[in-house]
Amino acid sequence: LEPVYPMPKISYVNGRFINHRDAFVHIEDRGYQFADGVYEVIAIHNGLVLDEEQHMERLARSLASLRIDAPVSDASLKLIIQELLRRNKCQEGAIYLQITRGVAKRNHEFPKNVRPSLVMTLSKTPERHSMNNRTVGTAISLPDIRWERCDIKSISLLPNILAKQQAVEGKHTDAILVNDEGYVTEGSATNVYMVDSKGTILTHPANHSILGGITRDSVLKVARRNGLKVEERRFTLKELQNAREMFITSTTKGVMPIGMLDGKKIADGKTGPVTTQLQSLYDDYVEQKFNEAVA
């Protein structure tokens, strides 16, 4: 019962490029038994690997947090990515890259002398036309029941998928997670922002409670560089409900406005001016990255 692909997709598993339907890992891979691994999703635009350095840096941080050795050097990782794109003739889409602690007899403690597993595969993300999602999404708020190290981009994603599923069943774009103290942390797979009455963009600071997204970093950087006011501080669900604008960001969604939260409109429910400007700035940023790469 594997998914059906329009053409034979090639994936990478522990040193080999193979037909995706033959891409298997051992049942005692610690990624399978313990969620003992990390991942990255990297956007491909015009054949360019977007923000590759930032993804490599975050990956290194995630691995270090869990004390998993990098299975290959960054240079090799980049070569593998290039070869994967070449073999799949991929111009637009996303790379899914996962590293786990490796295969070992099941025991909670870290095994000795194991080689970490490295898996890479591509997705087409056909829903995206540009780096940004121009449609206006809707969201629901849900309690943030995740563990206290959300800064590690681990595959321990069960609370995230349960939240996303609840959102999708209500035909919402995403679930907005609210912690025990009433503060908005992030979405199920996105970062969350509001624009307050003074026009300042607010988002949760990048501490242990959220995953500091690459797109988040880029969006905040271009916002500041262009004179928009940005404050990385926590805000409550109530503040968000009364926001002038609301949007989310992620590698696969870019900058996406949210017009409705828990069935109530955010302001007039349309894409606000700050969000529109950010979409344009982020588009330019991606375009510039691309031009630099091909120059």
Place this chain on the structure above:
Amino acid sequence: LEPVYPMPKISYVNGRFINHRDAFVHIEDRGYQFADGVYEVIAIHNGLVLDEEQHMERLARSLASLRIDAPVSDASLKLIIQELLRRNKCQEGAIYLQITRGVAKRNHEFPKNVRPSLVMTLSKTPERHSMNNRTVGTAISLPDIRWERCDIKSISLLPNILAKQQAVEGKHTDAILVNDEGYVTEGSATNVYMVDSKGTILTHPANHSILGGITRDSVLKVARRNGLKVEERRFTLKELQNAREMFITSTTKGVMPIGMLDGKKIADGKTGPVTTQLQSLYDDYVEQKFNEAVA
């Protein structure tokens, strides 16, 4: 770099009994990418599957919590277990059983029309001589940083392995998890108990904060049946430090005394009378189960 086994071990993967070294699952199995699955560890003693019904019931509850369909009936599951024991000539050890939502193109929301994956393998747990561990263990306390649905026996075990690893590096048996309010919840893969100054056995109630262990249920049942005082209520780390006795339980450890916590002795640091009695009662319970099964 797979683990080496003394003889060709047979495992079960999605309908097939195969050589353990050939036991593989697809890289897009949601257990591998999202920790979207559940598991059970079931003790085998004298060829008997211990507390099989209770494990089946808990497995069904875990699956229901995540809305994963059972891939086979309970009756089939039991037959597969029997066949696995037979093919491996297993008399003592433990069964590891894992069910995930199945293989699907990576998307957070639940996929439609997928068949859940079922994997089973054996371990020998050679360290255990009887159902109980007669040695006295030591423990450290660590913050409980897990998610808020620890009652689901999910494979989302990253915080647990990090805690266990820290314990093992200090040469301790286990890590005792303490929540933000100062209450002891459970161990990294065990339930935790103390005996207070009145001789009452205390343990955290089975709510969302802990996994209600099968061994926990059995131990509390035999304790009550034999006139020991049991109270399922939360206790603080401070109460535990001043306990008359401390012990942990799990499928693979049985009833195991802990004589030292964070470098300080619990009482005189030896196995106390209540723990000794419980070990004996639990031994009898297991023996009786065995006799019923062969009768």
